[in-house]
Amino acid sequence: xYCYAPMEYFIELTFSGLTRGSIYALIALGYxxxxxxxxxxxxAHGEIYMIGAFTALIASSVLTYLGLPLPAILILAxxxxxxxxxxxxxxxxxxxxxxxxDAPRLSPLISAIGMSIFLQNYVQLAQTADYxxxxxxIPEFDFLEPYAGIVGSTDLVILVVSALGxxxxxLLIKYTRTGKAMRATAQDKxxxxxxxxxxxxxxxxxxxxxxxxxxxxxxxxxxxxGQINLYIGFIAGIKAFTAxxxxxxxxxxxxxxxxxxxxxxxxxxxxxxxxxYEDVFAFSLLVLIxxxxxxxxxxxxxxxxV
Amino acid sequence: xxxxxxxxxxxxxxxxxxxxxxxxxQGEIITLIGANGAGKSTTLMAISGIVPPxxxxxxxxxxxxxxxxxxxxxxLGLCQVPEGRHIFPELTVTENLDMGAxxxxxxxxIAQDLEYIYQLFPILAKRRHQPGGNLSGGEQQMLAISRxxxxxxxxxxxxxxxxxxxxxxxxxxxxxxxxxxxEQHTTIFLVEQNANLALQTAHRGYxxxxxxxxxxxxxxxxxxxxxxxxxxxxx
Numbered sequence: 001x002y003c004y005a006p007m008e009y010f011i012e013l014t015f016s017g018l019t020r021g022s023i024y025a026l027i028a029l030g031y032x033x034x035x036x037x038x039x040x041x042x043x044a045h046g047e048i049y050m051i052g053a054f055t056a057l058i059a060s061s062v063l064t065y066l067g068l069p070l071p072a073i074l075i076l077a078x079x080x081x082x083x084x085x086x087x088x089x090x091x092x093x094x095x096x097x098x099x100x101x102d103a104p105r106l107s108p109l110i111s112a113i114g115m116s117i118f119l120q121n122y123v124q125l126a127q128t129a130d131y132x133x134x135x136x137x138i139p140e141f142d143f144l145e146p147y148a149g150i151v152g153s154t155d156l157v158i159l160v161v162s163a164l165g166x167x168x169x170x171l172l173i174k175y176t177r178t179g180k181a182m183r184a185t186a187q188d189k190x191x192x193x194x195x196x197x198x199x200x201x202x203x204x205x206x207x208x209x210x211x212x213x214x215x216x217x218x219x220x221x222x223x224x225x226g227q228i229n230l231y232i233g234f235i236a237g238i239k240a241f242t243a244x245x246x247x248x249x250x251x252x253x254x255x256x257x258x259x260x261x262x263x264x265x266x267x268x269x270x271x272x273x274x275x276x277y278e279d280v281f282a283f284s285l286l287v288l289i290x291x292x293x294x295x296x297x298x299x300x301x302x303x304x305x306v
Numbered sequence: 307x308x309x310x311x312x313x314x315x316x317x318x319x320x321x322x323x324x325x326x327x328x329x330x331x332q333g334e335i336i337t338l339i340g341a342n343g344a345g346k347s348t349t350l351m352a353i354s355g356i357v358p359p360x361x362x363x364x365x366x367x368x369x370x371x372x373x374x375x376x377x378x379x380x381x382l383g384l385c386q387v388p389e390g391r392h393i394f395p396e397l398t399v400t401e402n403l404d405m406g407a408x409x410x411x412x413x414x415x416i417a418q419d420l421e422y423i424y425q426l427f428p429i430l431a432k433r434r435h436q437p438g439g440n441l442s443g444g445e446q447q448m449l450a451i452s453r454x455x456x457x458x459x460x461x462x463x464x465x466x467x468x469x470x471x472x473x474x475x476x477x478x479x480x481x482x483x484x485x486x487x488x489e490q491h492t493t494i495f496l497v498e499q500n501a502n503l504a505l506q507t508a509h510r511g512y513x514x515x516x517x518x519x520x521x522x523x524x525x526x527x528x529x530x531x532x533x534x535x536x537x538x539x540x541x
Contacts, residue, residue: 177404177408180397180401180404180405181405181408183394183396183397183401184394184397184401184405187394187395187396187397188392188394190356190388190392191388191392191394192405193356193376193377194354194356194376194380194385194386194388194392195380195385195405195406195408195453195457196376196377196380196381196408196409196457197377197405197408198377199377
């Protein structure tokens with residue numbers, strides 16, 4: 001029996017907020033990277049996350065049937081989800097966005113909404129519209145036993161894995177040849193072309209990385225919550241998009257910062273007020289920040305190109 | 307080296323170039339002069355594959371490149387420094403230079419070229435860790451030319467290198483252009499509104515008016531041509 005001290009409760013909520021924030025960040029990075037490079041809000045990005053969760057569910061069922069141990073199932077199922085979702089992201093860009101590269105900005109946006117609806121319906125037909133139970137793939141750590149009420153094993157795994165994913169992304173973007181080309185393409189596409197950079201390929205790589213990170217988020221959260229359905233992508237997508245806008249869409253550190261702020265706000269609103277009000281607080285925060293900093297926390301004010 | 311034969315270039319339904327023909331020989335500096343909107347930049351964009359011509363051909367060392375993709379053309383050794391410099395503003399000076407060498411794999415050669423560039427432009431060495439966007443106009447032009455040099459171009463296309471620069475800086479830039487031509491044996495295709503300076507730097511020149519080549523000659527001849535003096539040199 002646990003009796004909460006206010007401080008312990010506060011720490012528990014902080015962990016819960018950071019966990020949510022980590023998941024939002026994994027999804028928000030895809031939104032912000034794609035926006036940074038082609039100026040498109042990819043409304044189908046949440047569906048990639050949902051497909052990641054479904055893929056992990058299928059993969060883990062097969063792997064469990066084969067009798068593999070739990071950590072191996074988690075790692076292999078996550079890998080399968082990442083690869084499969086990355087393939088979806090790559091294909092989506094190629095068929096739904098690339099042909100509209102030089103079209104008015106509204107056209108790819110509508111194409112993205114269409115893609116989102118298509119993918120939801122496709123999963124509904126191919127899988128089910130019902131909730132499906134998702135196995136707890138993340139093992140329970142014994143050393144966390146004394147802190148059971150404050151931080152769970154899944155929280156810790158989500159925090160660490162997503163942090164590693166984000167650090168990996170930052171290193172890739174800062175130091176590798178591809179990462180530099182991604183930044184160059186985002187800053188000046190025509191010049192990148194004039195320097196022999198294959199801009200189409202850089203855009204494909206951006207979709208692949210963004211989709212892979214979203215899929216990782218999908219696996220982790222599904223394992224945490226224990227059930228999935230075809231609408232999880234819509235809800236998580238809206239939240240992550242909010243986080244990306246909050247931090248300044250197009251900015252990678254902004255997406256991470258916005259995600260943690262949003263996650264913590266929701267956790268404290270749930271913990272101290274009521275879970276009915278978590279969205280009220282989240283979106284009020286968004287409105288407030290956009291009033292005072294229209295470009296988001298770390299975004300740069302730019303001239304609207306529409 | 308480069309031979310443009312009778313190209314027509316359109317932006318949508320608007321024709322920007324009408325049957326433009328010109329040639330660039332190995333090792334020379336040629337210049338294309340003309341008023342604003344004559345089609346000078348369009349000519350360069352057509353060569354680089356950004357705005358492919360609707361008809362006519364562009365031969366680079368005998369090979370037709372008029373329908374090739376921009377990155378394929380670049381791989382043949384044609385590099386353009388576009389008008390307005392187009393420095394990547396948030397990449398550091400070194401990272402900007404790295405992007406010039408994006409397709410190269412010889413890290414030793416890249417390091418050597420970087421050394422050469424820092425010797426040529428000591429100011430860039432001093433600012434190597436600063437974002438490109440923080441540089442002054444003249445420094446950005448130096449960086450833009452250096453970035454192009456990092457690809458070891460065989461033909462360097464320069465679009466309005468003097469734009470927005472103080473006369474003293476402009477002179478410095480043009481001295482460097484001559485140095486590059488002499489030391490590196492890089493062939494240079496120079497597009498410039500400052501016709502006086504361009505004709506003093508180049509070996510030969512073409513005059514473009516309303517999308518048509520109206521005159522071509524040795525640079526010295528063009529400089530002393532009264533019609534050119536009247537129209538472009540303000541004499």
